[in-house]
Amino acid sequence: MLKVAILDDYQNVSQQFVDLEKLSGKYEFKIFSEPFIDEADAIDQLADFEALLIMRERTPMTKNLIDNLSKLKFIITSGLRNKSIDLVATKKRKIIVCGTDSNIHPTPELTWALILGLARNLKEEIDNMYQGYWQTTVGLELKGKILGLIGLGRVGSQVAKIGKAFGMQVMAWSENLNLDTCKKLDVLPCSKEDLIKTSDFLSIHVQGGERYKDCITIKEMDKMKKTAFLINTSRGPIINEDDLIIALSTNEIAGAGLDVYEKEPLPENNKLRFLPNALLTPHIGYVTAENYSMYYNQMIEALESCVNGKPIRIIE
DSSP: OEEEEEOOOTTSOHHHHSOGGGGTTTEEEEEOOSOOSSHHHHHHHHTTOSEEEEOTTSSOBOHHHHHHOTTOOEEEESSSOOTTBOHHHHHHHTOEEEOOOOOSTHHHHHHHHHHHHHHTTHHHHHHHHHTTOOOOOOOOOOTTOEEEEEOOSHHHHHHHHHHHHTTOEEEEEOTTOOHHHHHHHTOEEOOHHHHHHHOSEEEEOOOOSGGGTTSBOHHHHHHSOTTOEEEEOSOGGGBOHHHHHHHHHTTSSSEEEESOOSSSSOOTTOGGGGOTTEEEOOSOTTOOHHHHHHHHHHHHHHHHHHHTTOOOSBOO
């Protein structure tokens, strides 16, 4: 019987979306709902498993981890791209890596939840309502404000459309900005420096990796308006987290809305948790019932295809 580990099921909900009992005659499943202490712990606990069903970019599939899991044959990840899998190592070991489809709209939706939350001081107002207070802050209107986008791909384009619907002026920059997309969406292309200096809300929508690591540091935050807000629903390392803590602590910028972090889960003592002008969510941009249903069911579908010798949605 094939031993299968379902990793990083933080909410312990995988069995709500896929019926593992139906497969109990073919597979022996174990669900891991807590992050591993470290890589050594992961190696120890996963040593006997032949297949891993993983949630994208939670437990990193490093070369060291892969090389130390001698029984591993298959890795099935949510999404069709996962930069935390060392594909060179999997190819060398002849481990098959497959993915799933993914809905694109949940992340833009959460982006706007963060933007609106910052503009209308929702964190403070909601907390104060439970303390018995009434109308303690003055919010901002979005109409006429400048929305700056770092990245105008699939997610950024959706965010841009909603910004236009709110009556905002939308600007964009990235290293490979598509001018045809800008024209189609009525988005003004600009330099990175102009985007940073001009934006009232600066939202990040580029892929992680070395290209955009530390794209926003204290140098860029010093150039932002003191009334500006920074939003990141992409990848934590795109913003230098230590610099952001300084900028928020000194009111160099008005606030930040974050769904992603340098280290995840975000440590309990991380200073971001204690800043009143930081609106934080726990990387839930893709965490919807619709996405989870797709992920877990397509993971099982991909696992079955691998076992039958006809793998689908292969990631190379």
